[in-house]
Amino acid sequence: MTAALAEQGTRPAPAAAPPPTARGKRRRGLDQGVPRWQIYLPLCLYLLFTLVPFYWMLLFALRPAGSNALVPWPITGEHFQKVWNERSFGIFFQNSMIVGVASLVMTTAVALAGGYALARFDFRLKKGFMLALLASQFIPGALMLVPLFEIFKNLQMINSLGSVVIAETVFQLPLSIILISGFIKNVPVSLEEQAWVDGCGRFRAFCAVVLPLLRPGLIAVGSFAFVHSWNHFLFALMFLSSQDKQTIPVGLNTLIGADSVDLGALAAGGVIAAVPVVIVFAFIQKWLITGFSAGAVKG
Amino acid sequence: MADAVAKPPRVTRRRTGGPARRLPYLLIAPTGLLMLGFIAYPMLSVLYYSLRNYNVTKPWRNGYAGFGNFTRILTDDPQFWDTLVFSGKWVVTEVLLQLLLGLALALLVHQTFLGRGLARALVFSPWAVSGVLTTTIWMLLYNPSTGISRYLADAGIGTYGTSVLSDTGTVFWAAVVAELWRGVPFFAILILADLQSIPQDLYEAASVDGAGRARRFFHITLPHLKDAIILSTLLRGVWEFNNVDLLYTLTGGGPAGQTTTLPLYVANTGINGHDFGYASALTTVAFVILLFCSILYLRLSKFGGETK
Numbered sequence: 001m002t003a004a005l006a007e008q009g010t011r012p013a014p015a016a017a018p019p020p021t022a023r024g025k026r027r028r029g030l031d032q033g034v035p036r037w038q039i040y041l042p043l044c045l046y047l048l049f050t051l052v053p054f055y056w057m058l059l060f061a062l063r064p065a066g067s068n069a070l071v072p073w074p075i076t077g078e079h080f081q082k083v084w085n086e087r088s089f090g091i092f093f094q095n096s097m098i099v100g101v102a103s104l105v106m107t108t109a110v111a112l113a114g115g116y117a118l119a120r121f122d123f124r125l126k127k128g129f130m131l132a133l134l135a136s137q138f139i140p141g142a143l144m145l146v147p148l149f150e151i152f153k154n155l156q157m158i159n160s161l162g163s164v165v166i167a168e169t170v171f172q173l174p175l176s177i178i179l180i181s182g183f184i185k186n187v188p189v190s191l192e193e194q195a196w197v198d199g200c201g202r203f204r205a206f207c208a209v210v211l212p213l214l215r216p217g218l219i220a221v222g223s224f225a226f227v228h229s230w231n232h233f234l235f236a237l238m239f240l241s242s243q244d245k246q247t248i249p250v251g252l253n254t255l256i257g258a259d260s261v262d263l264g265a266l267a268a269g270g271v272i273a274a275v276p277v278v279i280v281f282a283f284i285q286k287w288l289i290t291g292f293s294a295g296a297v298k299g
Numbered sequence: 300m301a302d303a304v305a306k307p308p309r310v311t312r313r314r315t316g317g318p319a320r321r322l323p324y325l326l327i328a329p330t331g332l333l334m335l336g337f338i339a340y341p342m343l344s345v346l347y348y349s350l351r352n353y354n355v356t357k358p359w360r361n362g363y364a365g366f367g368n369f370t371r372i373l374t375d376d377p378q379f380w381d382t383l384v385f386s387g388k389w390v391v392t393e394v395l396l397q398l399l400l401g402l403a404l405a406l407l408v409h410q411t412f413l414g415r416g417l418a419r420a421l422v423f424s425p426w427a428v429s430g431v432l433t434t435t436i437w438m439l440l441y442n443p444s445t446g447i448s449r450y451l452a453d454a455g456i457g458t459y460g461t462s463v464l465s466d467t468g469t470v471f472w473a474a475v476v477a478e479l480w481r482g483v484p485f486f487a488i489l490i491l492a493d494l495q496s497i498p499q500d501l502y503e504a505a506s507v508d509g510a511g512r513a514r515r516f517f518h519i520t521l522p523h524l525k526d527a528i529i530l531s532t533l534l535r536g537v538w539e540f541n542n543v544d545l546l547y548t549l550t551g552g553g554p555a556g557q558t559t560t561l562p563l564y565v566a567n568t569g570i571n572g573h574d575f576g577y578a579s580a581l582t583t584v585a586f587v588i589l590l591f592c593s594i595l596y597l598r599l600s601k602f603g604g605e606t607k
Contacts, residue, residue, distance in 0.1 A: 034512075039412050043422075046404060050422050053436045053480060056447070060439050070450070110329045117326035129327055136338050137534065138589055140541035142562040143582040146348070146569040147341035170337040173330055202322070231429025233544045238570060249431040253548050256431075256438060263439060270435040274428065281427040285420050289492045 057274075060267030079268035083255075087265060089272055091244055092251040098161055099247055100230040100276070103168040107176050107225040108218060110169070115180030116206070120189070133174040141171050145238055152239055163239040164247070168229035176221045183217030184210065216287045223284040227277050248273045345579045353576035361576075368580035379581065381556065382564040383588070386540055388471075389560055393478055393539045394532050400479065401486025402528075406520075408487070409494045426484035430544025437477040437549065438464075467557050470550055474558055478545055486531060493527040494520070529600045533593060540589060561585050 061079055062072035083089045118126065148167060149158070157163040187210050195205035233249035240246050252273060255266045352364045372379050408419050425433075440446050443462040452459045463473040497520065505515050543563050546552065552559035552567070559567075562585065569578030 034410060036412070039407060039410050042403070043407055043418055046407075046422055047418070049480065050425060052447075053440055054424075056440050057436050060445075068445070110333065113326040114330040117323040121323035121326075123320075123323040125324070125327070129331070132334065136334060138537055138586075138593060139338060139342065140537075140562055140582075140585065140589070142541055142543045143565055143585055144338070144341045144345070145566060146575050146578055146582070147344040148337065149570070150344065151337070151341060166333070166337060170333050173333065177330060227427050231427075231432065233429065233431045233548070234566075249429055249544075252431045252435050256434060256548055261438070263442065263445060266435055267439055270432055270439075273432050273435075277427040277429075278424070281424060282420065285423070288423070288488060289495065 057267050057270045060263050061271045063264075065264050079264040080272070082262075083265045083269045083272065087251065087255065087269065088243065089248065089251055089269055092246055092248045093272060095161060095245060096230055096247040096249075096273075097276075099164050099168065099236070100226045102161070102165040103172070103229040104222045104226040106165065106169045107172050108222045111173055111176035111180050111221065112214075112218070114173070114177040115184055116210075118177065118181040119184035133177060136174045141167075142234055145234065148235075149238060158239055159241045159245055161240070161245060164229075164235050167235045167239070168225075168232060172225050172228055176225065179221050180214075180217060183214050187213050220284055220287045223280050227280055230273075230277055345582050348576050348579035349583045350580075351576045353574075353579070355573040355575065364576060368577050369584070371577070372580055372584055378556070378559075378564065379561075379584075382559050382561045385558065386560040386562075389475075389546075389558075390536050390539045392475055393482060394536045396475070396479055397482045397486045397535060398528065398532055400483045402490055402524075404483060404487040405490035405494055406516075409491055423484040423488060425481040426488065428481050430542065431548050433477055433481050433545055434548040437473075437480070441473060464550060465554055467554055470554060470557055474546060474549055477549060478539075482535070482539075486535065489527060489531045490524060493524055497523050526602060529597070529602045533596055536596075537589060537593065 059070070059072050062075045063069060064074070064076045064078070114129075117123070118130065152158050152163040152167075155163075157166075191209050191213075192202075192205050195209045196202070200208065231249060233253065236247040236250050237253065240250070248269070252266070252269050255262065255269055349368055350364060350366070352361050352367070354361065404422060408415060408422065412418075428436075441448075441463050443449065443460050448457055448461055448463070449459065451457050463469040501519050502515055505519060510518065540560070541562055543560065543566060546558055546560060546563055547566070550558040552563050561581070565578050565581045565585065568574050568581060572578075
């Protein structure tokens with residue numbers, strides 16, 4: 001009785017509320033009464049800011065050298081040929097792929113184990129482990145260059161892609177573990193227990209029950225790892241000395257730093273660097289937001 | 300399916316010694332070893348080096364230095380203070396602008412409108428782009444003879460031959476805009492994720508009670524986003540402080556050291572100048588400042604204070 005009254009109290013005029021049948025309207029929520037132009041005008045302005053730089057890069061990559069046209073016509077592949085063959089972007093691309101995929105695999109595998117431990121167990125070191133993960137977020141990778149360089153030199157890993165893979169993995173682990181343990185917490189324990197009752201071991205139950213449900217989260221975490229190590233520059237610059245070991249960002253930097261900058265080649269190199277991340281981004285875009293809301297924000 | 304899962308009696312398996320007790324430690328072992336070896340140990344060596352003279356090019360002077368490096372930083376290194384001031388200016392400008400634009404952008408693409416999916420994909424796309432690629436793109440735009448300014452000059456706006464990157468008056472804002480381009484989407488994604496968790500009933504109840512858009516924003520949206528905003532500004536602040544990719548490649552810290560952040564100064568001192576001891580002392584100071592600012596920020600902003 002009182003509950004019903006109280007509910008009525010919060011909604012004094014039920015007639016004025018949107019009719020319950022209009023489900024589309026209910027979902028809108030925030031935008032009730034926002035005029036369309038107030039959405040499209042700022043959106044178009046922001047899109048201009050986002051897309052003009054991308055367009056500019058494509059323009060320089062595709063139009064012939066010396067042209068000033070604002071539309072890349074006739075389209076030429078000369079810049080791409082040049083950077084791929086003469087500037088060895090083919091090799092850079094391959095190296096970046098190796099680094100990206102290897103850190104994706106390592107980060108996801110190690111973080112999966114750590115995330116599972118955090119999500120499903122209470123153990124004595126748990127608090128300390130969590131604290132270490134969070135604290136490591138404040139440790140600047142750039143400032144660790146000197147000792148890391150020394151370590152890899154002692155391990156005789158300078159100028160091998162392994163050093164970059166390890167460094168990238170280590171600096172992405174903390175966030176990946178926190179994200180993954182968030183995803184695992186969202187999977188009800190009862191699902192796993194059910195599988196144990198059916199005679200599965202913990203590992204088999206995990207693989208059969210939890211892993212499939214984690215797929216979106218793992219794709220999100222793995223993609224972050226790939227995109228991050230594909231893009232990251234400093235470790236590759238410092239640890240890889242010979243040209244045949246370098247990655248795309250380092251290759252781009254040599255083009256930027258050249259005495260007379262070949263803008264066409266620079267733009268073509270930029271496009272080559274952008275293609276894999278754009279593909280990954282298009283692939284994970286729909287999971288991006290849910291991934292963050294499930295893992296990072298709710299912790 | 301869901302019913303079948305919910306119904307059966309729950310079997311609570313106890314963690315009763317044996318392998319089950321060791322399992323969590325086994326699971327965190329790879330992470331622990333990697334972090335000990337490549338984060339904790341390097342941190343300790345930074346502390347160790349910072350107390351030493353350690354210069355690869357002047358080995359005869361190497362040895363214990365006590366707090367010599369630190370006194371030199373604090374009393375005898377004007378460049379340190381310059382880079383510290385620039386770091387502060389850079390972080391505050393970037394984080395504030397990214398927060399405001401990111402919040403606006405998230406609110407915008409949270410609305411329902413035709414083409415929302417495509418619009419989201421497009422405005423978020425620079426998030427995936429790296430520091431060096433951002434530099435590449437903005438170098439092309441800023442180029443004085445073939446960049447945007449030339450076409451604007453053709454149209455009668457501005458003058459020919461201006462390079463915003465070599466002018467001490469404009470280089471800061473040129474770098475800020477380039478960094479905003481890829482930084483705003485990150486904020487927008489985080490805030491959008493949190494926006495979606497606000498119960499719609501709140502808005503409906505509020506509008507029934509006659510609250511306008513502004514009041515709904517300040518009384519429902521903003522308080523709800525508070526913790527996400529504090530956390531993301533903190534993470535972003537640390538990241539903007541630490542990140543050197545963009546400035547290293549876009550301006551190289553120049554012109555005339557105008558855009559050298561503290562980490563960039565450390566990298567120059569250590570890797571290019573081979574003065575590992577002094578670079579390590581700078582690193583220690585930077586870390587302490589970062590930690591101090593972070594704790595102060597969390598205290599002042601009362602993170603998580605109201606919900607608990």
